[in-house]
Amino acid sequence: MTVDTVAHAAATPDVVQPFAELGLKPDEYERIRAILGRRPTSSELAMYSVMWSEHCSYKSSKVHLRQFGEKAPKTDALLVGIGENAGVVDIGQGWAVTFKVESHNHPSYVEPYQGAATGVGGIVRDILTMGARPVAVMDPLRFGPADAPDTRRVLPGVVAGIGGYGNCLGLPNIGGEVVFDETYLGNPLVNALCVGTLRHGDIKLAKASGPGNLVVLFGAKTGGDGIGGVSVLASETFDADGPAKRPSVQVGDPFTEKVLIECCLEIFAADLVVGIQDLGGAGLSCATSELASAGSGGMHVVLDRVPLRDPTLSPEEILMSESQERMCAVVEPAKAARFLEICERWDVTATVVGEVTDTGRLVVEWHGEVVVDVPPRTVAHEGPVYHRPFARPGGQDDLQADAPTADRLPRPSTPDELRATLLRMVAAPNLAAKTWVTSQYDRYVRGNTVLAQPEDAGMVRVDEETGLGVALATDGNGRHCRLDPYAGAQLALAEAYRNVAASGARPLAVTNCLNFGSPEDPAVMWQFAEATRGLADACLELGVPVTGGNVSFYNQTGEVAILPTPVVGVLGVIDDVDRRTPMGFGPEGETVLLVGETRDELGGSEWAHVVHGHLGGLPPVVDLRRERQLAEILVAGSRDGMLTAAHDVSDGGLAQALVEMCLRSGRGARVFLPDGVDPFVALFSESAGRAVVAVPRSEELRFTDMCVARHVPVVRIGVVDGDALDVQEQFSVTVEELRAASEATLPALFG
Amino acid sequence: MARVVVDVMLKPEILDPQGQAVQGALARLGFGGVTSVRQGKRFEIDVAGPADDDLAARAEQMAGTLLANLVIEDFTVRVEP
């Protein structure tokens, strides 16, 4: 096999290179030539092509994502902001947490089990890289229609993969989402969130500083994984036979990752690294160029020292490989022996593959010859930036005009119709119990899980002594975003924020995963621009900064994009997890209150979707000031011990919220719908900014006074009582019947 | 009555963590000289009727559609009387 060295490249300027097959545009290729002052070697071309891909360079989204920084609310909580592997948030008492959500959509469609498993593995390494111990995961998921044959292939595999990897790592799964919609049929969304904890002083950064320091690659050996997504390699023109077609499917090994986590934490505790980076997308290309570019500026790597699983790999392939469970650390020479000793103790393969330099160049050597010699910033941080054209699509007005009014979509009105509608909704795949999924996840491991699914937010204890804890929720509503991406993104944030507050935690910071169709479609790009603008504006108003996230484009089948789906994760802090508020009703006789205002808002609602297959009109109104007040009430109510239960009102409206509170506790409720409101609207409207709470009689006045003082509407809607949800003057359904309806759906579909 | 035996193995280039774990364990147990271990699945399927070409064809189909995940696995099929 001929190796395309720098010297050879300089001498053969006219060689035709397969840049287009590698996904580079002609002008991008020309820019690489201009940067280098010659044609790139095949290894350099491989590096630039993966690092300048949409996935790694954020070239289409960058100009929009900037708003998260520019509009960031003032806060002292942010210890590390956007730009690192994950943001770090101060939660007090010397503790910090880091959290982030990422997508693994396409791989999970191709090979559901491994795609989802490696998605979990990747986000966990991002959290570990910050110096934190990963402590919990969550999994926001979207699939095609629940009864579609391909969903029966994808969903069980994805769930088994997330469980298979997360359970084996010993990370409790504390929440997530399972949503079904037509548009996700060929494009399931598999997003994974991880949260980790650390002490303030333990933060690690991805930078290679200090010339002479060693670059250590450790963890799994490098194989051909993840290469060949485009099936043509940079080296093709240089090797007559062409490289063997490499597998693009990455296979995860959670056992290796678990050992890697413990090994890393021991290394961190002994203070043995200057900088550290996980190997994720773009593998070594990414890790070396990012480390060098953020540090002293240069690095020398001897590529043939990389331990290989497959000895036939070419240098280009080694640079591009996305083999899982690998890390790259920068270590002072004096500490290297101790570093390697700890790796040995955990049976982790560790190899010194290079050293930090101050040359400003990333130089990669292969069997004594230089195959890469580039300024690392141009690879890692100075990739192309696109201002993609975007435009509000023509049909948007018609869509919004098609409101689900009573004369357009018939509504149930008699008690019998309302009862039947309720049972139908409860059993609908989007609202039905997700136990079939979540019972495959370990929620107990590590012994700090205070709340987990189906609670509004997952909550873990951070400090056993003081009871300090964090709560997390993720939300996203593609239908709302389709109707109005600006408001839809804000609604997603508001819902996650409300969920965290409902658990009793004070919302502090935000992560997001922006799942969209092709950025080359101006209509999709408009959705993206509107969603990011809406999210950034809302974060500013709610006072919660975005700390990091991920963008996933090209989620589309042919011309049809998925519903625009920004998934928003909110993290909150609670001083004592003992004060958490669960969602299930407390003792009989307690008062049930509805906080917030109900309007006739059924655009994009679950009712319109389930009963009429309809999507049109406007999503519910966003009132961020109200959301903030509501959160204050929920947090204060928890802190002062006024609440025995709280549950936010969202998909499926008040009806679904009450059903879920009954199911969670096994207790019924007698409910009086407020006067002067249409019973159907009262039960099924999806107005935002609302929550149902249960309070002991003795606290009722204190609680309602608190609401009144903040000008937040509150109405007494019933009492916890009996074993049925009894909507006075309308209908009654026993908790047992509700449970049967809710729990039968997923097992019937997935076995 | 005929028997179909289907062996399903991960493609050679795909990571096999199970095989690796077994290889490590064999080494620790003192079995020297083991250079590679791959772990796969074996299906023994009993089918009514003769062990003929038709069965072989059906067996091939069973393996290709259900027993093996062709994204990451290869299979071989044998029909025995």
Next chain:
Amino acid sequence: MARVVVDVMLKPEILDPQGQAVQGALARLGFGGVTSVRQGKRFEIDVAGPADDDLAARAEQMAGTLLANLVIEDFTVRVEP
């Protein structure tokens, strides 16, 4: 270089839920006449040195101590050059 192939199957009296699931799935896919499916494991082990009796004996030992759990499983060993 020699290859050892070890097949490990659950003993006949042990319930095999995986095999049953496969049998059910084959029936649903329209493959008729399947009377029984058992799912087991196959190990392909590459060992330096000749494919001789000594290797066969060592292979037998690997299988008996590590690869199979004799409480619930049976195994067969083949050595190939």
Next chain:
Amino acid sequence: MAARIGVVTFPGSLDDVDAARAVRLAGAEPVALWHKDRTLQGVDAVVLPGGFSYGDYLRCGAIARFAPVMESLVDAARGGLPVLGICNGFQILCESHLLPGALTRNDSLHFVCRDQRLRIENAATAWTSAFQPGQEIVVPLKNGEGSYVADERTLDELEAEGRVVARYLDVNPNGSRRDIAGISNAAGTVVGLMPHPEHAVEPLTGPTTDGLGFFTSVLTRLVGA
């Protein structure tokens, strides 16, 4: 001096932190034992925790069985050292032949995590004396390969000798023969349990605190001895 209870960490052990916490909450001192060490550091009892030792590749517990620490442990257990194997620990005890039978793939073919009701069938073992015979408890259960199997003769023997320590109630979550959730050796010192008592020791993080009884049982015995 508080009793010292060892908790073994294999590569891939997960619930070792939980087991140590349970030991502490029961009033004993947890001692971390490492799979590569032969020494048991003179502990008074040992917990083999849950998790996926060696990834649970091959068979659950099959590779951990050969760890250096297990050589010492098997000897000590034969000599009467109380040992509790939880989940993966139970699997390791079976693979090591300290307990009969084996644990196989759940009949549902899925990993299952649920709050499980159990009946304590034998309240005379080293690890269950804090319970009443027949007492019903709820503790978490989480496993992919928890279906207990043994031949009929062994099962009859276990029943006859009162070595079925706990049985599943309401739902058999994994297809275990005779709803067996846990068994013991003849002496009642070595107990294997599929469900996780160490996850039911605090009201805030577990469904109950029923699990604490397993750890206080062994303590009573050690202090009494």
